Amino acid sequence: MSARVGWARRHRRTVTVLIVVGVVIALVVADGIRRYAEGEGELATDPAFYSLPSPVPTGEPGAIIRREPIASAPAGATAWRIIYHSRDLAGKDIPVSGIVIVPNSPAPVDGRKIVAWGHPTTGAATRCAPSLGLDPFQLVEGMHELLAEGYAIAATDYPGLGVDGESSYLLGVPESNAVLDSVWAARDIDEAQIGDHFVLWGHSQGGQAVLFAAERAADYAPELTLEGAAVAAPAADLSALMSDDIVDISGVTIASYAIPAYTAAYGERFGEAAISAILTPAGAKATPRMADLCLLTQNEQIHAIADPLVGEYVTSDPATTEPWQTMLRENSAGAAPITVPVFVGQGGADELVIPSATEKYVTLLCAQKVDVSFHRFPGVDHGLAAYASVPELLLWLGELESGTPASTCPG
Template sequence: MKPFRSVLIAFGLLAATLASANDATEAPGTILSEEAIGGAPDGATAYRILYGSRSEDGADLAVSGLVIVPAGDIPVGGRPVVAWAHPTTGVVPACAPSRSPLRYMMIPGLRDMLKRGFVVTATDYPGTGPGDVQPFLDGPAEARAVLDSVRAAARIEGSGAGHRFALWGHSQGGQAVLFAGALKAGYAPELELAGVAAAAPATDLAALFRDDMGTKGGNNLTALALWSWARTEAAPFEPIVRAEAVPAIEAVAARCIDVLLPSPSKRAADKVLANGFLTVPDVAVVEPWRSIIARNSPGLLPAHVPLFLAQGGADVIVRPSVTQAYMKRQCGAGGRVKLLVHPQTGHGWIGSKSAETVVSWIEDRFAALPTPDDCIFPMR
């Protein structure tokens, strides 16, 4: 899953700050630290934050990210919030998007959202930033971090962030916002969800791994997943990986996926993986990976939550048929879905290509306008 290319720099928080943050027993969304940073567009104010979230078993987590506040007066009732969820950048702390010098460019539609008066949050997900490893493609973990970023925005003095929010994500981030939309009622009932927008979301993970295996992107995706799950799911990958490929998996996991100039070690690792590195034909049918993949494939949103899906017709990572199948299931459950297809667009660019339309759709949801529904008249 390839996001916008950028040069990511190492994530450097003081050890004392991280220790105190990870020992915190605060409510999810509590601000553990914040730092005003420059460079935000159109006079906006940006903060790099560390905030509280929760693990599956209820343990406290420290998660990093951004909150970007538009210029201008705070409207009565507060500003609406858009929670952005990013595509894959990597699984180690150095790959946190909030530390990238191009952090603002990595949020499609940011300038447009700020002009419309939206507060924008952008989580790094658990483990990318503080921590040791990201629980990769862990839908519930991503979802809690996304929802808690909305809570955190309201705790920044002067942000004016209200309880009404929308979700917007691409690829892995599409998976994150679909899970967040499904979990919101139980995890963050005080928040008011206006709608969910997802560009080429990772929905059917079994199909994703199966369709992409053997491609460079698919090999990297599988390597990242196996390396992460060995550490977060107690699922060692050695039983299904050729011994000579283990160093290549380690090399892939150690690098951020969107660095501009891949290192010689990363290029060498890609060559090893290209030769076939699994001892099983389909990881999605072998336990414990089958169960991990199944429980992290998002289910359907509540029928009353509007959904916008964007898809590139030339996407070979998340194939159009997979997104269309998810739409069909959501429609069949009574949902309202808007589908936008860019026929010539591939996976990496569908977020930016669809951003203008997505932001307008989100504004209409905040305004409680009638929701367009392609379940009745599907777009081609």
């Protein structure tokens, strides 16, 4: 073969690859435009969907109260917006919203395996729910890759988001109930063809929710089979999170979301005055305003309120001040063993969930004889931790399927 012919063939292959890549990019852009256009139309119907009668009829955890198809579903998939029954910290029946997404490929004979997704912080106000967004799928990190692998996805909003109710921000039990009940809700949709095997996957706040779900799954949902739990930059140790972050704007924002939720959940046990006593007068005045703002869409307003409060928001470190010390400990992961393999991804440049906090939690898991696959991503910050984890996550899911998940624990 002459050099000229070889060059010509390589040139044609390169051109072909570039054309294919260009077509794929064009399709992704076109699908994004379609989803946003259809999402605009759906926004008009959202208020009626999320408005429920009072009182809401009771039901079993995971039983669907209401559902509707989502026209802006990703290409090659079908999706529903759902409201389903769950339970709060006291065991009371509460409605929770979310979405379910399934690939349009044929389901296996025994049903699709489902990934229960726990989203990162969006806020604590009802309107901050991911399912209420113009693109309700935007925060499901790894969605396209998981759907391509044949997984269905259930993505809860958590209690208090979407459907009006008390916030569950950083409350491990109600968040994890909502995650686990989302699997039951997805199975309640006959055409979704969901089986009884599932995997947990969460980022940041969602990491806390997922770890609690992994600890509690066997008792709370024994009829389901949990195969593994995956987290990225998880809010595993709330005491460390508060101590590390309360001195900056992230900590002020997190605390402003947590204080109303913890007051509602623990007010009867500890007294509302004792819980709010951690705040300075300026902090007490600002908290209701910050708690009513959504993190992703009202960031500038949050900064305007929180910036002057850095160093002046609380009177002492919540992690060492009662009753916060007890409340944070009770809502930190690790108190109960996890009996399935765990994947952990952590960015090396994370300034919110700092690497040493995640490393300490992984050490605890290893001491509890959990099969942990721990991956560090140098230079990756908190916001990108889940996206950076996706390639390794997919490899780990393949290892789960084959029954040979690798452990990075020593020994």
